[in-house]
Amino acid sequence: MHHLVLEEWSRKNSWIHARDPRAKLVAALALVVAIGTCPGAPALRFGGYALLLGAAAASAGLPLAGTLWRACVILPFAAVFGAMAWVAGHPERAVAVLLKSFLSAWVMVLLTGTTSPPVLLRAMESFRVPRFLLLVTHILYRYLFVISEQAQHMRFAAASRGGAGRRLRRGGWQAAAGAVGTLFARSHARAEAVHRAMLARGFRGDFVLLSPLRFGAADGLFAAWAVATATALRIL
Amino acid sequence: MHIPDGFLSVPVWAGLAAVSVPLVGVAARRAQREVQESSVPLLGVMGAFVFGAQMINFPLAPGTSGHLFGAALLACTLGPAAAAVVMTAILTVQAVVFQDGGVLALGANVFNMALAGAAAGYLPYWAWGRGSRPALAVAVGGFLSVIVSASLALAELRLSGLPMPGAVLPLAWGLFALNALAEALITFVVVESVDRLHPGWIRRMQTPRPAVTKWFLAASLVLAVVGVAVASAAPDGLERLAENLGIAHRARVLWETPLADYEARFLSGSWVRRAAAALAGIGITAAVLMATAKLLQRRRSV
Numbered sequence: 001m002h003h004l005v006l007e008e009w010s011r012k013n014s015w016i017h018a019r020d021p022r023a024k025l026v027a028a029l030a031l032v033v034a035i036g037t038c039p040g041a042p043a044l045r046f047g048g049y050a051l052l053l054g055a056a057a058a059s060a061g062l063p064l065a066g067t068l069w070r071a072c073v074i075l076p077f078a079a080v081f082g083a084m085a086w087v088a089g090h091p092e093r094a095v096a097v098l099l100k101s102f103l104s105a106w107v108m109v110l111l112t113g114t115t116s117p118p119v120l121l122r123a124m125e126s127f128r129v130p131r132f133l134l135l136v137t138h139i140l141y142r143y144l145f146v147i148s149e150q151a152q153h154m155r156f157a158a159a160s161r162g163g164a165g166r167r168l169r170r171g172g173w174q175a176a177a178g179a180v181g182t183l184f185a186r187s188h189a190r191a192e193a194v195h196r197a198m199l200a201r202g203f204r205g206d207f208v209l210l211s212p213l214r215f216g217a218a219d220g221l222f223a224a225w226a227v228a229t230a231t232a233l234r235i236l
Numbered sequence: 237m238h239i240p241d242g243f244l245s246v247p248v249w250a251g252l253a254a255v256s257v258p259l260v261g262v263a264a265r266r267a268q269r270e271v272q273e274s275s276v277p278l279l280g281v282m283g284a285f286v287f288g289a290q291m292i293n294f295p296l297a298p299g300t301s302g303h304l305f306g307a308a309l310l311a312c313t314l315g316p317a318a319a320a321v322v323m324t325a326i327l328t329v330q331a332v333v334f335q336d337g338g339v340l341a342l343g344a345n346v347f348n349m350a351l352a353g354a355a356a357g358y359l360p361y362w363a364w365g366r367g368s369r370p371a372l373a374v375a376v377g378g379f380l381s382v383i384v385s386a387s388l389a390l391a392e393l394r395l396s397g398l399p400m401p402g403a404v405l406p407l408a409w410g411l412f413a414l415n416a417l418a419e420a421l422i423t424f425v426v427v428e429s430v431d432r433l434h435p436g437w438i439r440r441m442q443t444p445r446p447a448v449t450k451w452f453l454a455a456s457l458v459l460a461v462v463g464v465a466v467a468s469a470a471p472d473g474l475e476r477l478a479e480n481l482g483i484a485h486r487a488r489v490l491w492e493t494p495l496a497d498y499e500a501r502f503l504s505g506s507w508v509r510r511a512a513a514a515l516a517g518i519g520i521t522a523a524v525l526m527a528t529a530k531l532l533q534r535r536r537s538v
Contacts, residue, residue, distance in 0.1 A: 006333065029339070036241050036249075036340050073335045074240040081243060081398060088399035097398070100242025105335040117333055132264045132276070137325040139280020144287050144329065151288035173425055176294045180304060181429030183292070184313075187285035188437065194277040205276075 005070075009062055009113040016060040020219035021115045021123035027226030028111040032104045034230040041096035046103065048233045053106050062113050071105040078102070117141050122213060131206070138207060139194070147187055154179045237389040238330065238345055241338030245396040252392070253343025259351050260324050266317035275318065282314060283322045283329075294422050302418040307349065307385075308357030308377035309423055312365070313430070313437055316358040323350035348388040357381035359457075363450050365441040371427040374438075378423030382416035383461065 010017070016024070035049060057067050078101045085094040112120070118141065121134050158175060244252075268275060286306040293301035310319035324346050330336035337345045357377040364373040390408060394400065431438050 032241060032339055036338075037246055071335060074338075077238065078240055078242075081393065081400075084401060084404055085399045087404075088401045090399040093399060097242045101240035101338065104241035104338055104340070108332060108335050108339060112333055117329075120332065130261055130264045132268050133260065133321060133324060133328075135276045136279045136283065136321055137328050139277055140283035140322075140325045141329055141333070143281050143284040147281070147284040147288035148291060151291040155292065172295045173421075176292055177422075177425035177429040179292050180289045180426045181433050183288055184285060184426075184430050184437070185433045187281050187288070188278075188434075191278040191281035194281060198277060 005066070006112060007116060009066075010116040012061050012114075014060045014114070016056065016222075017114050019114075019222050020213055020215045021119045022126055022213070022215060023219035023223040023226075024111055024115050025120065025123050025127070026223045027230075028107050030227040030230040031107045034234040035100055035103050035107070038100070038234065040092065041099045045233055045236065046099055048236075049103055052229060052233070053103070053110060056110055057113075060110070060114050062110070067106065067109045067113060070109045071102055074101050074105045118207075119213075122207075126213075135205075135207065143190070143194070147183070147190075150186060151179075151183055154183065237348065237386050238327075238337030239341040239348075239389055239392070241340045243338075243393060243396060243398060244341050244344055248392055248396045249340050249344055252347045253340075256343040256346045256351060260320065260346060263317045263320040263324075263351070267315070267321045270315050271318050279314065279318055279322050280325070282310065283325045286310070286322070286326055289426075294418070296418055302415075302422060304422050304426060305378070305382055305419045307353040307381040308361070308374050308419075309426060309430075311354050311358035311377065311381075312361045312370075312374045312427070312439060315439065316354055316362075319354040319358070320350050323354055326350075344389075344392055348385045348392070352388055353381040353385040356384040359453065362441070363445050363453050365439075366444050370438060370441075371424050371431065374427045375420040375424035379416045379420035380457070382419045383412055386412040386415070 031049070031053075035046075038045065054064060057064050075098075078098050082094040082098045085091075085097065115123075118138060121138050121141075125131060125134055158179065267279065271278065286304070289306065290303045293303060296302045307319060307323060310322055314322065327337060327342065327345050327350055331339055331342050331345070357374075357380060360376040360380065361370065361373045364370075364376075367373065387409070390405075390412075427438060
């Protein structure tokens, strides 16, 4: 499934993987801002960004085609609104928004491909994001795949009973509503169990990382280099 | 309607981020107070539930199916503040992990779906939830949450200067309305099903709202929906009307703050000024973020 690929990538070993998540977050934000504030989409500059990102993927040991493919998630939305701009008589604008959204998505793929989401959430805490929100997001990510798998099981079960599918039929709605209701009930029960388990382990309102974050000289260098390169490409 | 990066202009995304950040902070504080101390796992797992529920298809028409959007259901089970927090967490995970929606556009997406979406989803339930069929009120909330989120996203795209052919707008709005209708139907059957399993999960409204409030609310809701429909169906007509009344001129004057207007005025200017405007936007966002964090910390320690 989805998370397997992501976690597989973020558990690789490379110089970029070893950098502090805060440095990588700053680098990614600098790139996204530089790309996003660019007027139009000058071919040379965007080629430079693409080269930079390709080099980052290669040095992190991530499959180039794989990261590009994952960034294509944004294409349905981008293509629809790009097509609108094209029809309205601004083809250059359409190409610009398509390229911008694709490159920004690629930056985020590389960020999550080299940093696992829980560590990334921990890094956001250093940037003063409310802890309550981060804790909720943390639990959400932890149980996302558990609950999704449960939903998948229910779909398989319904299909094996001959009830599911896209065909319009009487009772299909009731079955789907029942499935969502059951999923709600199970999630509620799971939340209670999770809470009890957390209390039993001495949860005091904070998650503890097994290895604390350390921001070294290499991390500072990496962040500074990324910000400088992004800015230089933006100005040139 | 997850807006990716690259579509919104700097004033739009920076401005909406500056609005969303303190509001999410307030919602987080309220949610922490409202739901008991077991709230962290409950809200997190409920966010995961929304992801799971979106995998269950409801047959809509031959060949197409829809799924739950969830803002109204969350608002009537967890409360509006907690629903906003859960939706924000969902959008954050979607943006960072699944590239569904941009990172710079996250503030705008949070504003559209988590804040305005949850509020619109809760409003009818707040007013009519004490009636004999609360599920009906939640279903109306589902309709409103989708239509509000989608209309806001479309408005932000237009405000960012994304060119759109005029004929597309009524079509887009018709699609939103169909989507919203589907969400209303799905929300209705799901709320009935959840209520059957455990009557305590759908919150019961304690105090009845005065009839005047209800009528006022109903009238303003109808006016707002009709207004958006007319505005999207005939944007040129509306503009002409505004021009005649002199509103457009006044609105333009209001809009002409140095930051908001930078695209138009600095378009021919040097990159330094554009970059400065962008940096100022980010700076303001960061300042608001820091101030909110400070405020929250001070309150918590008291």
